[in-house]
């Protein structure tokens with residue numbers, strides 16, 4: 614374990630803490646932020662959570678989520694809070710460009726900076742870095758850090774639930790990215806009263822009728838399977854966005870369905886947006902979609918889950934994706 618003496622010293626008296634996570638926050642970004650916030654508050658700190666952009670509505674049930682300050686909604690307030698912070702904790706992201714316009718303010722701040730993350734290649738901008746790419750989620754790391762600080766008894770049921778949410782969502786309900794600690798931490802959280810059936814139901818049985826019909830459309834009319842390269846692609850057009858009045862979060866899990874086809878090991882969900890084409894990529898095993906995203910689509914993420922974008926026509930992005938497949942899939 615890493616040297617905790619400095620962080621312990623910094624947190625040994627009340628601080629104004631700001632917890633930050635990445636744009637388009639997912640369950641892990643939100644859960645780790647809220648869980649760590651709960652822990653730090655019980656240590657006597659004044660804690661605020663700031664996210665660059667709004668969270669998906671399916672997470673509205675999470676305790677404390679209403680108190681999160683969204684930079685996109687109130688820029689002045691968000692920046693003000695960050696400027697006044699004496700401790701800044703950056704959770705579930707590896708570089709200041711992941712928090713967009715908040716980045717420079719964090720860079721300029723003289724606050725004590727903490728980075729807890731499981732993405733590849735963390736930038737060395739923080740004073741305390743707890744980074745482990747083998748961790749399932751930042752929530753897993755937040756919990757193990759709290760354990761190392763002998764603070765587990767400070768976690769209440771809601772903190773435990775919030776941390777469980779990140780593990781659940783970043784592992785696709787324990788289907789990938791798990792390690793021994795993942796199950797151990799999940800067990801510890803369940804011991805603290807977490808009702809994982811309730812959390813699963815709240816998160817995964819939350820489709821609207823429109824979203825399920827959209828999923829059907831994607832699978833029936835927009836999917837192309839390329840068995841020789843163990844790949845599948847779903848590409849949706851601007852017209853699809855209009856026809857289904859697609860909003861933020863509506864297409865969240867579409868990409869994962871393609872990997873349910875036997876023999877398919879890499880999946881691309883490609884979306885034509887007003888000025889840009891965005892890609893969500895998933896893979897199984899040793900195929901690194903992180904490399905594909907980084908080398909060809911100006912993106913990154915994890916080995917088996919990443920994303921990217923391109924300023925090009927939808928058809929051209931699809932063609933480019935197909936043409937690079939042989940290089941990455943044996």
Ligand SMILES: [Mn+2]
Nearest residue numbers: 641705750751
């Ligand atoms: Mn994560």
